[in-house]
Amino acid sequence: MADVDQVLDQAGLTNPHVREFVAKWAEITGAERVEVVNAEDDARLLRESLDAGELLPVSGGRYYSRSYLKDTARSEERTVVATSKESDRGVYNNWRPADETAATLTERMRGASAGKTMYVIPYLMSPQGSPLEAYAAGVELTDCRPVALHMIRMSRVGVHYINDLREPGSFVRAVHVTGDLPNLGQGTPDDQRLFATVADERTILHYGSSYGGNALLGKIAHGLRQACYDGKDSEAFLAEQFLLLGITDKETGKTYHVVGGFPSASGKTNLSMTLAPDALGDRYHVEFYGDDIAWLWVGDDGRIWAFNPEFGVFGVAKDTNEASNPGAIESIRPGSGAIFTNVAYNPETQEVWWEGRTKNPPQDAGWLDWTGRPIADRTPEEKDEPWAHPNSRFTTTIAQVPNAADDFEDPKGVPVDAIIFGGRTRDREPLIRAITDLAEGVYDGMTLGAEATFAADGLDGQLRYDPMSMRPFMAYSEGEYAAHWLHIIGKATDQPIFAHVNWFQRDPEDGHFRWPGYRENVRALLWLLQFRSGEVKGVETPVGVLPARSELNLDGLEIAEADLEALLTIDVDRWREEMAFREEHLAQFPGLPEEIWDAHRRVAKALDEA
Numbered sequence: 001m002a003d004v005d006q007v008l009d010q011a012g013l014t015n016p017h018v019r020e021f022v023a024k025w026a027e028i029t030g031a032e033r034v035e036v037v038n039a040e041d042d043a044r045l046l047r048e049s050l051d052a053g054e055l056l057p058v059s060g061g062r063y064y065s066r067s068y069l070k071d072t073a074r075s076e077e078r079t080v081v082a083t084s085k086e087s088d089r090g091v092y093n094n095w096r097p098a099d100e101t102a103a104t105l106t107e108r109m110r111g112a113s114a115g116k117t118m119y120v121i122p123y124l125m126s127p128q129g130s131p132l133e134a135y136a137a138g139v140e141l142t143d144c145r146p147v148a149l150h151m152i153r154m155s156r157v158g159v160h161y162i163n164d165l166r167e168p169g170s171f172v173r174a175v176h177v178t179g180d181l182p183n184l185g186q187g188t189p190d191d192q193r194l195f196a197t198v199a200d201e202r203t204i205l206h207y208g209s210s211y212g213g214n215a216l217l218g219k220i221a222h223g224l225r226q227a228c229y230d231g232k233d234s235e236a237f238l239a240e241q242f243l244l245l246g247i248t249d250k251e252t253g254k255t256y257h258v259v260g261g262f263p264s265a266s267g268k269t270n271l272s273m274t275l276a277p278d279a280l281g282d283r284y285h286v287e288f289y290g291d292d293i294a295w296l297w298v299g300d301d302g303r304i305w306a307f308n309p310e311f312g313v314f315g316v317a318k319d320t321n322e323a324s325n326p327g328a329i330e331s332i333r334p335g336s337g338a339i340f341t342n343v344a345y346n347p348e349t350q351e352v353w354w355e356g357r358t359k360n361p362p363q364d365a366g367w368l369d370w371t372g373r374p375i376a377d378r379t380p381e382e383k384d385e386p387w388a389h390p391n392s393r394f395t396t397t398i399a400q401v402p403n404a405a406d407d408f409e410d411p412k413g414v415p416v417d418a419i420i421f422g423g424r425t426r427d428r429e430p431l432i433r434a435i436t437d438l439a440e441g442v443y444d445g446m447t448l449g450a451e452a453t454f455a456a457d458g459l460d461g462q463l464r465y466d467p468m469s470m471r472p473f474m475a476y477s478e479g480e481y482a483a484h485w486l487h488i489i490g491k492a493t494d495q496p497i498f499a500h501v502n503w504f505q506r507d508p509e510d511g512h513f514r515w516p517g518y519r520e521n522v523r524a525l526l527w528l529l530q531f532r533s534g535e536v537k538g539v540e541t542p543v544g545v546l547p548a549r550s551e552l553n554l555d556g557l558e559i560a561e562a563d564l565e566a567l568l569t570i571d572v573d574r575w576r577e578e579m580a581f582r583e584e585h586l587a588q589f590p591g592l593p594e595e596i597w598d599a600h601r602r603v604a605k606a607l608d609e610a
């Protein structure tokens with residue numbers, strides 16, 4: 001066992017609370033060595049990971065990692081929020097008592113890093129100097145070197161972010177222990193994995209994975225789950241699984257900012273990195289701020305302000321190509337330092353590939369699927385299996401995104417003009433409906449959902465509800481959550497407009513997407529911003545204001561009349577059916593504010609009278 005004090009001295013890590021935290025967990029996990037990580041260590045750590053075979057080289061100074069077969073996504077069932085008050089229990093947050101959860105995890109982690117190095121990663125989940133910086137500092141301890149490399153891309157990493165913090169509670173204590181992945185019983189009744197945020201102690205303990213949100217603790221665990229709790233506790237802010245983008249109208253010189261909550265894998269990365277469609281590109285410029293997390297607060301000017309606490313992008317690879325998301329392709333180009341996880345890999349050419357990268361898979365020999373198996377060895381039955389895992393990802397920094405906003409690191413954030421929600425809905429939801437009332441906006445967020453992907457997930461036509469796209473991240477009860485939203489946005493004297501969008505409506509006959517999606521989605525946002533500023537009137541419906549056909553800018557877009565008609569109208573019968581599902585959904589949440597119920601009844605009544 002290394003001399004922890006000596007290592008921390010050498011690294012110039014002087015904060016006594018952090019030192020105490022590191023020493024405690026070095027002792028518990030039994031790590032053989034301790035090492036402090038700064039962003040400047042990236043090149044050395046990459047070399048060491050390549051030498052150790054943890055990473056494989058991709059052409060142009062990029063990298064490839066493969067995770068254990070049963071460790072390829074966040075596990076929502078194994079993720080819990082723990083606090084000392086049972087009133088934090090929600091319907092979806094897997095609440096547990098703090099003391100027994102911390103005790104269980106301490107036992108699982110005891111001795112589990114024996115023989116390994118424990119990397120100490122001080123990080124900041126905000127631009128430096130932001131008004132919410134007090135909630136953004138953390139120290140992740142991990143026994144996995146590639147996790148350190150991902151953290152360097154996804155957050156701001158360095159000792160100077162934490163050295164001067166005085167209070168014991170002024171940084172999040174985050175401990176990640178990988179565990180013996182082949183022997184954790186993933187998906188069995190004896191599953192050993194446990195991912196806990198002990199929110200009222202600002203402590204995160206994750207055991208049994210080295211993948212994504214399970215292991216990069218600054219991202220989901222701190223940036224969403226812990227921050228969601230801190231935001232409520234302080235009554236100061238909201239932390240949401242939101243994208244953040246800017247649209248500049250070059251003709252008027254005005255810039256607008258939009259945040260959007262879509263459930264996981266429902267299009268946040270794609271929308272946030274999008275470009276204006278070619279036909280509108282001369283006039284509108286879209287700027288990227290963030291693709292997964294935004295923190296929101298009320299500024300002194302009475303507006304809602306936001307920033308992205310992250311430093312990088314951990315994006316879904318599938319279907320990312322020059323047409324769907326040219327910005328993403330550019331952000332992972334040779335020289336970007338990107339890390340690819342669980343895509344297909346060719347060790348001879350050092351190239352990577354995933355479904356949708358090109359129309360057809362590459363032809364040359366030597367390709368391995370995401371598990372490392374040669375494609376050439378596939379049996380005829382296996383021939384059609386995907387080469388990349390459906391949740392395979394790329395990791396890159398925001399600075400690599402070509403249309404990253406110049407001010408993405410500005411600590412004062414940006415003012416928010418619109419808050420949009422969107423899920424994957426095959427019918428019922430029109431392209432866009434604007435909502436001008438705060439309670440109806442929050443109600444729309446609370447009834448957000450995505451289509452059940454497997455028949456077993458739910459009844460046909462019924463959504464898997466994902467309130468605010470925060471179902472797996474809410475750190476306290478849904479009722480209080482809605483109240484906190486009403487409180488924070490309600491404090492703003494100049495409130496953003498709400499809207500619900502849907503890029504995924506399909507023709508029931510042949511299943512084609514009625515809306516072309518991707519870059520064309522900007523057209524719906526432009527309408528919303530014009531509606532907010534009173535330039536267009538829209539068409540009132542019981543569920544919000546829809547664009548009149550003539551108001552939607554369709555220059556350069558070919559779309560069938562029947563599709564457009566379906567996208568710009570509402571199906572009242574399907575909506576009435578949905579209202580009954582919503583009633584059951586909302587009734588699960590004790591303490592849901594009366595304003596939300598009023599909004600529900602208003603919409604239901606309007607539909608009945610329609």
Ligand code: GTP
Binds near residue numbers: 263518
């Ligand atoms: P997380 O990182 O898991 O939170 O996901 P995300 O919300 O950022 O999702 P992402 O943008 O990566 O999109 C997920 C999938 O939806 C990808 O396979 C996209 O190709 C697809 N997708 C995104 N936007 C559109 C769209 O406008 N139309 C259609 N048809 N598909 C889309």
Ligand code: SPV
Binds near residue numbers: 073214220
């Ligand atoms: C998500 O699953 O919503 C993600 C990826 O953004 S992860 O970091 O794994 O949570």
Ligand code: MN
Binds near residue numbers: 241264265292
């Ligand atoms: Mn996400």
